[in-house]
Amino acid sequence: MKENGLLLVNLGSPRSTSVADVRQYLAEFLGDPNVIEMPRGFWKPILHGMILRSRPAKSAQLYREIWTDAGSPLIVYTYNLTKKVRTLLPDWEVTMAMTYGQPTIASQITKLQQKCHHITVLPLFPHYSKSTTKSIIDQVAAVAPNATIIKRFGGDDAYIALLVNRINQLWTAGDYDQLFVSYHGLDQPRGSKPYLHESLVQAADAGIRKVLLVCPSFTADCLETLHENGIENKANFLAHGGQTLDLVPALNDDAEFAQYIAHLVQIHK
Numbered sequence: 001m002k003e004n005g006l007l008l009v010n011l012g013s014p015r016s017t018s019v020a021d022v023r024q025y026l027a028e029f030l031g032d033p034n035v036i037e038m039p040r041g042f043w044k045p046i047l048h049g050m051i052l053r054s055r056p057a058k059s060a061q062l063y064r065e066i067w068t069d070a071g072s073p074l075i076v077y078t079y080n081l082t083k084k085v086r087t088l089l090p091d092w093e094v095t096m097a098m099t100y101g102q103p104t105i106a107s108q109i110t111k112l113q114q115k116c117h118h119i120t121v122l123p124l125f126p127h128y129s130k131s132t133t134k135s136i137i138d139q140v141a142a143v144a145p146n147a148t149i150i151k152r153f154g155g156d157d158a159y160i161a162l163l164v165n166r167i168n169q170l171w172t173a174g175d176y177d178q179l180f181v182s183y184h185g186l187d188q189p190r191g192s193k194p195y196l197h198e199s200l201v202q203a204a205d206a207g208i209r210k211v212l213l214v215c216p217s218f219t220a221d222c223l224e225t226l227h228e229n230g231i232e233n234k235a236n237f238l239a240h241g242g243q244t245l246d247l248v249p250a251l252n253d254d255a256e257f258a259q260y261i262a263h264l265v266q267i268h269k
Contacts, residue, residue: 005093005116006265007108007147008082009136010124010220012098013072017064023056028100034135066226074222078124080253081220081261088262092116099132105139109147119147120265124219126154127183150268154216158260167214167248174246176212178203183217184224197233204240211237214248219257221250 014025030036030051036043063072070076078096086094093115097108112119121144123136128151140147153159171179180203182196203211213233215225225247234245251257 002093002116005112005119007121008096010078012100013074017060017067019056019060022060035131062227074220077220077252084258085261099135106143109144120269121147121149128152176210177208178211180213182215200237201240204242210244212246218250
């Protein structure tokens with residue numbers, strides 16, 4: 001039995017792009033009170049009576065546009081990252097879970113409890129948010145109240161350096177007018193403004209033609225980065241006179257990111 005176990009947790013994804021699987025995923029995600037904070041008696045009829053009847057078909061089409069031969073980009077990147085971290089921590093039991101969908105946090109922690117004495121959980125969200133990190137904390141507490149949870153790492157100099165290096169590689173290779181940094185609605189007052197799509201239109205109207213966009217709140221590319229930004233916001237920017245909108249890829253399964261995680265969890269164990 002090993003001394004330490006590590007659980008890397010990401011948000012999750014539908015099992016497939018079928019409407020049924022997307023509906024099941026959305027029901028779990030949108031049914032989380034940390035995500036939608038309306039009173040349950042008010043929200044559940046809206047969710048099941050309206051949203052889950054119309055939205056799954058639309059969302060399924062969006063997922064199809066970013067899906068890979070290996071499956072969901074977020075799942076694939078998280079799986080590959082987990083393998084690399086496991087190689088770097090041969091004395092640890094290392095696995096992954098999803099807040100919503102499969103594999104579940106509870107099932108993976110149960111497996112770790114059978115193989116190691118102490119469990120460290122790393123939510124793969126650099127910045128703490130109730131709608132992401134808090135949900136992971138709640139699920140972990142239900143099955144492993146003594147687990148160590150690393151709640152944030154977005155202010156860590158080593159993480160910031162990784163992000164800066166990735167931005168600089170693209171910035172120096174391109175001919176951009178402006179860098180946009182979008183945090184995709186992290187918990188904050190005043191409605192998480194200014195909204196990215198509005199800011200991009202304003203930039204295009206002001207003569208900005210070539211934009212590089214980075215989303216530091218995501219460590220793995222997913223529907224929000226690949227479709228919402230890479231397709232929808234890009235199309236809107238181009239429609240208003242922009243010429244180029246390139247995305248800085250998330251750290252995904254980058255080898256240096258895996259090394260950073262291996263170092264981070266050993267410090268916090």
